[in-house]
Amino acid sequence: xxxxxxxxxxxxxxAVTAVDRLGxxxxxxxxxxxxxxxxxxxxxxxxxxxxxARPTSGRATIDGRPYAELADPMRHIGALLDPNVxxxxxxxxxxxRIVARPAGIPDDxxxxxxxxxxxxxxxxxxxxxxxxxxxxxxxxxxxxxxDPETLVLDEPAGGLDPEGVHWLRGLLRRLxxxxxxxxxxxxxxxxxxxxxxxxxVISRGRLVAAGPMxxxxxxxxxxxxxxxxxxxxxxxxxxxxxRSL
Amino acid sequence: MRTLxxxxxxxxxxxxxxxxxLVVALGFAVLAVIVNTTAAGRNGNPPLSAGMLPDLLxxxxxxxxxxAVLLGWIVLSAGEFRHRTSVTTFxxxxxxxxxxxxxxxxxxxxxxxxxxxxxxxxxxxxxxxLSAQHVPLHWGDPAVASTIVAVPLLAALHxxxxxxxxxxxxxxxxxxxxxxxxxxxxxxxLPAVLGEPGLTRWLLxxxxxxxxxxxxxxxxxxxxxxxxxxxxxxxxVLAVGGAAVTRGREVGTATG
Numbered sequence: 001x002x003x004x005x006x007x008x009x010x011x012x013x014x015a016v017t018a019v020d021r022l023g024x025x026x027x028x029x030x031x032x033x034x035x036x037x038x039x040x041x042x043x044x045x046x047x048x049x050x051x052x053a054r055p056t057s058g059r060a061t062i063d064g065r066p067y068a069e070l071a072d073p074m075r076h077i078g079a080l081l082d083p084n085v086x087x088x089x090x091x092x093x094x095x096x097r098i099v100a101r102p103a104g105i106p107d108d109x110x111x112x113x114x115x116x117x118x119x120x121x122x123x124x125x126x127x128x129x130x131x132x133x134x135x136x137x138x139x140x141x142x143x144x145x146x147d148p149e150t151l152v153l154d155e156p157a158g159g160l161d162p163e164g165v166h167w168l169r170g171l172l173r174r175l176x177x178x179x180x181x182x183x184x185x186x187x188x189x190x191x192x193x194x195x196x197x198x199x200x201v202i203s204r205g206r207l208v209a210a211g212p213m214x215x216x217x218x219x220x221x222x223x224x225x226x227x228x229x230x231x232x233x234x235x236x237x238x239x240x241x242x243r244s245l
Numbered sequence: 246m247r248t249l250x251x252x253x254x255x256x257x258x259x260x261x262x263x264x265x266x267l268v269v270a271l272g273f274a275v276l277a278v279i280v281n282t283t284a285a286g287r288n289g290n291p292p293l294s295a296g297m298l299p300d301l302l303x304x305x306x307x308x309x310x311x312x313a314v315l316l317g318w319i320v321l322s323a324g325e326f327r328h329r330t331s332v333t334t335f336x337x338x339x340x341x342x343x344x345x346x347x348x349x350x351x352x353x354x355x356x357x358x359x360x361x362x363x364x365x366x367x368x369x370x371x372x373x374x375l376s377a378q379h380v381p382l383h384w385g386d387p388a389v390a391s392t393i394v395a396v397p398l399l400a401a402l403h404x405x406x407x408x409x410x411x412x413x414x415x416x417x418x419x420x421x422x423x424x425x426x427x428x429x430x431x432x433x434x435l436p437a438v439l440g441e442p443g444l445t446r447w448l449l450x451x452x453x454x455x456x457x458x459x460x461x462x463x464x465x466x467x468x469x470x471x472x473x474x475x476x477x478x479x480x481x482v483l484a485v486g487g488a489a490v491t492r493g494r495e496v497g498t499a500t501g
Contacts, residue, residue, distance in 0.1 A: 043497075051339040052332065053495040068339040081497060085332040087260065087324070094259045098330075101252040102337045142333055 002028070002062050002076050002149040002181060004049065009058035011044050011205075018044040020205035021058065026183055026198075028149075031176045033196035033213070034185035037233055041205040042185045043081070046154055050079050062150065074103040074146030080153045083135035085142075088128025092119055092138050095127050099142045113141040118167070132159030140168075150181040157188050169195050193225040203233040249338060249347035250354070256321055256330075257355060263317040263324075267359050270313035274305035274363040278370035282378070295381045298371055299388035302396070303457055305367030310396065311403040311453065312428075314359055318352045318404050319420045322411025322487070331496050345412065345488040352404030360397025368393075391469075395457050398473075402480045406449075409483025412491050452476045 004026040011019040019041040026032050036042045047053040049060040051067035060066065062076055070076050086095040096110045114120045117137040122130065127138060136159045143151060151172075157165050165188075172195055176182050186192050199216055201209040209216055209232045213225070222228035257263050278301050286292035325331040338344050375382055383389070407424075414420040427449065436444040445451040446467045455472035467475065 047495070047497050050336060052335060052497050070339070073339055074337055079336055081332060082329065085329045087256075087328045087330055089261055090259045094255070098252050098255050098259070099333045099337055101255060102249045104248055 003064075004150060004181060004183065005059070005061050005064075006045065006049065007059045007061070009045065009048060009060055010056045011041070011048055011053065012056045017205055019048070019055075019202075022202060022205065022207055023058075024200050024207060024210045026150075026181050028181045029176055029179045030197040031172055031182040031184060031195055032198040032200060033192045034183060034200050034202075035189070035192070035229055035233075036185075036202040038187075040202045040233075042202065043154055044205075045202075046079070046081060046152055046183075046185065050077065050081070050152065052081075072103065072146070074105070074148065076146075076148055077150045077152055078143030078146060078148035079151075080136075080139045080143045080156050082154070083132060083139045083159065086127040086135065086138060088126060090127055091124050092127055092130065092134075092141075093123040095138065096141055096145065100145050103146055105145050109145060109147075113144045116144065116171075117141040133161055133164055136160055137164070148180070151175060151183065153182070153184040155186055156184060157186060157191055165191055189224075189226045189229055199225075201229065201232045208232045246343065246347060246350070249343060250350050252337075253321075253347050253351035254354070257317065257351065260321060260324070263320045266313035266316050267355070270310045270359065271363055271366060273309045274366045275370045277301075277305045277309075278367055278374055282371075282374040293375060293378050293380045295375075295383050296386075297380075298375065298383060299386060299392050301371040301374075302364055302367050302389060302392045305363055305370075307396070307457060308450075308453070310360055310363045310400050314352070314356045314400045315403040315407040315410075315424060316421070317355065318348075318407025319411040319424060320417060322348060322408045323415055323417040323420045324411075326415040327417050329497075335496055341492050342488055345408075345484075345491050348408045348412075349405055349484055352408045353401040356399075356401030356404035357397045360400035361393075363400075364393050364396050392457070395469075399453055399457060399476070402476050405480040405484050409480065409485075409487040412487030413483060415490070415494075446472075447475060449476070449479060452479075 006022055006024050009019055009022045010017065022041070022045060034042050044053060045060070048055050049067060062070060067073055067077065090098070093110060093114065096114065097107060100110050111120070114123050117140050119134065119137050119141060122134060127135065130138065136156065140156060143153065157168055160168060169191070172182050172184065184196065196213055198211065199209060199213045200207070217225070217228050220228055220231060222231055281301055281304055282293060284290050285297070325334060334344055335341060372382055410420045410424060414423065432445070432448050432450045436442050446455065452467060452472040452475045455467045456469050456476060
């Protein structure tokens with residue numbers, strides 16, 4: 001099981017500090033919700049973790065190593081950062097085969113994940129003709145290709161219809177039950193409240209709360225995740241750089 | 246590396262705007278032979294002769310094949326960023342220089358394959374056209390062999406140029422614009438503006454012509470060997486520049 005650790009991570013873009021001395025660790029076998037207002041630094045944190053952006057300082061590691069140093073990254077981490085990462089002229093099947101090939105993942109697995117996300121019937125259609133929900137499912141299929149121990153998902157429910165959201169919730173639950181680490185960011189707080197075990201809440205790039213959801217909500221007068229989130233992100237952020245879930 | 250190259254070739258096969266120009270260029274390889282053999286002996290054109298064979302082969306595989314390979318790899322390389330497929334590409338292989346290397350290898354393979362295919366089609370068409378006019382075919386002519394080697398090699402170098410330019414600019418329209426401006430403005434106008442007609446021999450078009458023609462060095466033309474060296478240097482500069490930019494830049498959005 002992979003251990004994800006964010007240690008004193010800072011990312012600056014010129015004068016703007018997107019992530020500020022952020023620190024937390026993820027627990028295998030649990031679903032961790034990553035919450036924060038728009039621009040809080042969630043996507044940036046995920047991109048640094050996945051080697052798509054470089055940290056200004058601090059570290060983001062998987063089993064003690066940066067993503068770029070993993071020998072077979074797709075089997076460690078599956079990531080969904082954006083549903084619009086497929087060439088519109090390629091079929092869903094071809095798009096996945098292109099993703100699978102460098103990792104030595106066979107075409108059989110492509111068919112499996114297409115079936116898993118409910119796109120088997122649309123596999124021959126061009127991705128450019130897919131709805132947002134279908135592209136989201138295709139991106140999730142790409143994340144699952146390597147049968148990874150950890151999933152990093154940025155707004156995975158975006159564009160999904162209610163049936164799709166229900167399906168996604170069940171899928172994430174099942175993956176966590178298999179011992180995988182699931183790290184998911186979302187603004188759909190009511191949905192997250194039904195899905196996640198743990199929370200990492202950030203605001204203006206800083207950690208404001210981290211821990212088991214029930215414990216965090218129990219410590220406050222919040223009656224819902226939404227109330228907790230609004231209270232947490234309105235308050236000044238903590239200077240505690242590392243919190244372990 | 247083999248799986249990465251295989252993925253790059255699959256990208257080529259599944260991107261119409263990249264492979265259609267290659268097919269068109271191959272069609273032109275045959276068309277050029279038909280046009281040239283039909284026009285021979287008319288309107289002041291020299292009549293068909295055994296010595297025409299190397300010219301027919303050069304005419305079929307020249308700039309259109311090079312341009313098609315260049316265009317295809319600009320579309321594929323810059324398109325990674327236009328369509329954001331770079332995200333999945335670099336998630337699958339975070340060591341970006343390996344991805345760049347795979348693109349370069351795939352581009353070289355594409356150039357060699359398309360160049361050889363163009364020459365094969367051209368050879369068949371030339372053989373049929375010349376035989377029909379009872380013109381002897383001298384396949385053993387050294388100029389024939391050097392053309393069959395030079396055309397694929399030139400196309401492979403243009404594939405490298407396409408990858409380098411696409412990765413360097415990361416914008417398909419800008420990269421295509423630069424390529425077109427270079428071909429039609431810089432190559433044609435720069436030597437005249439600077440009053441240096443000899444400059445042409447150092448530019449891409451001039452070096453490609455010199456290499457393909459197998460010419461000896463003159464005041465306005467490099468020798469074939471020197472031309473190949475200059476072309477290789479152009480390709481290397483763009484490839485290294487593209488690799489440096491790809492290695493250093495961040496991928497995806499910057500907002501939280």
